[in-house]
Amino acid sequence: MKKYLAITVAAAAAFSALSLVSPSPGEAAYCEARSRFATGWGSGSLTNARRRALYECARRTPRGYTCYITRCRT
Numbered sequence: 001m002k003k004y005l006a007i008t009v010a011a012a013a014a015f016s017a018l019s020l021v022s023p024s025p026g027e028a029a030y031c032e033a034r035s036r037f038a039t040g041w042g043s044g045s046l047t048n049a050r051r052r053a054l055y056e057c058a059r060r061t062p063r064g065y066t067c068y069i070t071r072c073r074t
Contacts, residue, residue, distance in 0.1 A: 031072040033057035035065050046074060 029046040032039065033053040038060030042052025050069055057067035 027074070029072055029074045032070050033067045034070045035061040035067040037061050037065060038067070040067065046072065 028043055029049040030041065030043045031046075031049040031053040032041045033050075033056070034040075035057055038057050040053045040056025040058070040060065042049040042054075042056065044052070049072065053069060054067050061067055
């Protein structure tokens, strides 16, 4: 009985810790990046959304031009 209770407590603690760390869909961010020639967007955590938006914009922008984050929504 004590072993079962210890496993249950450990599982509950692990679940609650993971739910605090991982973002829920309601907390996901959406960012857009623009240059003179292209746009890009990304979603996920704020850091990943910003990186993805800049990456997508940079892939479509000619060499020598710069992409900038224009907006992020959390």
